[in-house]
Amino acid sequence: MEPEQSFYDYLKNISETQSPIDFVLIYDNLDRFVDGALVTLQLTFLALLVGGIIAVPLAIARAYRKPFLSPAIRVYTYVFCGTPLLVQVYLFYFGLGQFTAVQESFLWDPILSSPWWCVMIAFTLNTAAYTTEFLRGAIETTPHGEVEAAKACGMSPYARMRLVVLPSAFRRALPAYSNEVIFTLHGSVIASTVTLQDLLGVGRWLNGRYYLAYEGFLTAMVFYMAIVFMITFAFRLAEKRFLGHLRPRETPQPGAARVAA
């Protein structure tokens, strides 16, 4: 392991002589940061997955203005989009935990007593609320011609929804959804306030353990940036694939070339 040894010495040398930041400490605790990143990714993407699945029927009910259902869903999305995520997590974690009735109910163990579940429930409901609203917008803006064409082909309402309206709405919602994914990732730092060791939690642990101000937060920041970079990249690929028909053409049209010649 000769090269690694020398890299370590290099870090040690820099940390001791030139840098105000202790790179050795960060290097020694990298495995903790990786574990923290896994917790962050797990929370973010599980919440997005479950929240996304919940959002689809809610968005359909909203878009088609189902009586009773639509106003009720509107109240839910208004509450969850209109209040800070931190407050929602505190309500589930500290708020519910104060009631003896909740502590004695079947939900306490293993669900509401665990910080992981409290955070998961709050994140899922939060992202489901946001996703419902912009998916509703995307469904409402389905071009009327597409629906008419589907009807003319004799598709049932269910087939129209499954084969025409939803695929088209998902495509239109894609750019907005990339923001939602990144916001959910950013919001996941709230997990560290209720004792979960996510990325920020590990950063705070490092700072707290060694009484530092920068090392833990800077390392967490680099990890978050790397994750955001990968998310952005994945969405760019997805947009290329699914929204390709909306991009300006890259090659000149054959006709245009002939005119130039």
Add this chain to the structure above:
Amino acid sequence: MTLKNKLLASTVGAIALMAGMATAEPLRIGVEGAYPPFSQKEADGSLSGFDIDIALALCAELERECELVEQEWDGMIPALIANKYDAIVASMSITEDRLRLVDFSEKYYQTPSRFVAAEGATFELTPEGTAGLKIGVLRGTTLQCHVEKAFPDADLRLYNTQEDVFADLVAGRLDMQLNNTLQAIDGFLNTPQGEGFAFLGDNVDDPECLGEGTGIAVRKGDELAAELSTAIAAIRADGTYAAINDAYFDVDIYGE
């Protein structure tokens, strides 16, 4: 549960002391405010407690004007180094780890730490006995150091404030918690919230992590440390310390 700003140290208010004040810049003192009876917030937002009274008494002794600056615990030392205040009077133990970053005055009190669990709990305080047990401590304390070292297999949960630790102990999310005995008695066990809970095991014996007494932290090389040590000796001698001590505790908490 406290909903307060995380890293922003908020200036609480300048407190003028005595007539004929020295003209020097006010001495800024970092305090915590969520650790009764050492440091707590009253309903009107003012700070009170043993640490606060000691800080004010020391200011009077030094004939300096003082300003109390509130700071959440895990940012206490970084904020001192970043010059947000000049000294920390917040029940901070003098430990090797901290001495690498800051200087301390002589101790102003010394009390042991001990676990608190539900009455009748029979956890064995050994690495095997605590494996998987949920232990709560305040983040960035000597107690975090002790639990990580002595009980590596325990499920250690780190909190922003001691009040949150007690809240989760009561809610049943923690099997036990560890902190200063006096704080546990007055801040929890003697309150309605602490009913059904009791100390578990003996006082923790770990000078390497827990240090030797509680001192006032200042930036490295600041001669304030020596001035504060002299002032502590002075308020010990003239009875001011005893008066403050007796207002909060039945025993003299200065220690040996």
